[in-house]
Amino acid sequence: MATYPFPEAEPFRIKVVEPLKMTTREERERIIREAHYNTFNIRSEDVYIDLLTDSGTAAMSQDQWAGLMLGDEAYAGCRNWFHLEETVRDITGFKYVLPTHQGRPAENILTALYLRPGFAALGNMFFDTTRAHVETKGALPRDLIIDEGLDTTVYHPFKGNIDIDKLEEYIKRETPEKIGFIMLTVTCNNNGGQPVSMENIRAVREVADKYGLPFFLDAARYAENAFFIKMREEGYADKSLKEIAREMFSYADGCTMSAKKDGLVNMGGFLALNDEAKFREAQQLLILLEGFPTYGGLAGRDLEALARGLREALDERYMAYRVGQVHYLGNQMLKAGVPVFQPIGGHCVLLDMKRFLPHIPQDQFPSEAFCAELYVDSGTRAIGLGFLAFGRVDRESGEVIYPPLEVVRMAVPRRVYTNNHMDVVARSVINIYERRETLRGMRLTYEPPMLRHFRAHLEPL
Ligand code: P71
DSSP states (O other): OTTOSSTTSOSSOOOOOOOOOOOOHHHHHHHHHHTTTOGGGSOGGGOSEEOSOSSSOOOOOHHHHHHHTTOOOOSSSOHHHHHHHHHHHHHHOOSEEEEESSHHHHHHHHHHHHOOTTOEEEESOOOHHHHHHHHHTTOEEEEOBOGGGGOTTSOOTTTTOBOHHHHHHHHHHHOGGGEEEEEEESSBGGGTSBOOOHHHHHHHHHHHHHHTOOEEEEOTTHHHHHHHHHHHSTTOTTSOHHHHHHHHHHTSSEEEEETTTTTOSSSOEEEEESOHHHHHHHHHHHHHHTOOTTTTTSOHHHHHHHHHHHHHTTOHHHHHHHHHHHHHHHHHHHHTTOOBOSSOOSSEEEEEHHHHSTTSOGGGOHHHHHHHHHHHHHSEEOEEESHHHHOEEOTTTOOEEOOSOOEEEEEOOTTOOOHHHHHHHHHHHHHHHHTGGGOOOEEEEEOOSSSHHHHOEEEEO
16 A cells, blocks of 8 residues: 555545535424434435445445446346356355345345254344344344453454454353354444454354354455454555455355445345355245345346445455545544544444433433434434443343443445545534533433334433
């Protein structure tokens, strides 16, 4: 990267623009009230800068758009499928590829193949949908991330790492027969896109071999993970992202992929495996759930855009810009003293609401109070990931269970916003930080039985 004088500058120029509506503060006050103070209920058109998610929100390249015109919409054997299959094999080294319309059907199939009631699945931190698929198979998802991974105040270069001692202890205690698989989410989404080191991935392979367990990657942000390995792990500075990614995958038996992240597409995913018998079983499920194995819930043109996007995400200049932009946003807030989860991850900035709004107790939804204020202040949409999303009441004891983190996530879509947009967000967050004592807590006025943060209604106290 030394050959580029400004490694974090955009390696592209903009050919098509999407105008954004500007609203007034009064309008935004009305809109957030009508949305019951839940940013999921705001219409996208009423949002100026949408940091709700980096999933499916990327801007495609001219090469991807051109690829759409080469879509072969045959039911069976379309050429775009062969292009995608060859691309995934080349990047991952896995033998068998099954296309899916996004990440969760791949998770559904994988968990159906490997889990039975009473089994456990062990990981660094399962993403919400994977966790739900593990649970619906009657199995237990177990997060065994290193302690530093949940500490918002300490620095660690690979906060996504799994605790190898805890992993081995768990396997010995529960016996390997009761473990369906081990899975590492790279990067680890639930603590802010924190990377997993190559050393950790290798160590998991050794444990998996020792106890005869299959080991998979949740590869949604694998290219961002490869970039952090290049930047932070000894011995990888001179390797290409593709070489690093290939080595990461070489230790695993397969992967699930939500291609809406590092696939640089708006919809798409896949499941990849090495085990032929499991692949045959998976194909049967794929036909049942998604469609014929050469399209799996996607149009031919979508398969083409994905094959092209997968390669683009491994371009080092793209990735330096990408992760650089996320850090550009977070560093401005850090400099102003805002409690940002450190180090900043690959796709988002997390604000620690326990330190940002210490006067608002967790059961008064500080994250949602902040998100409502942020929207009114600058039209920026973020989401709360804390008590509203993950808190619950224990069915037996009636005890209220608080999640370890109370954070607001600002996820940055890929190639969509400029650094001027990032400046607006940073300034708005800093503004609010300076008058943080004026923010009040919220209370629930409607609580759905499941995944309550998506549809909940709140009001200010
Ligand atoms: C994110 C998402 C999208 C999302 C999904 C569900 C609720 C809220 C937001 C999706 C992931 C992910 C990882 C590591 C699998 C999926 C599911 N993330 N693994 O962060 O981050 O993929 O949406 O394509 O089914 O906003 P899918």
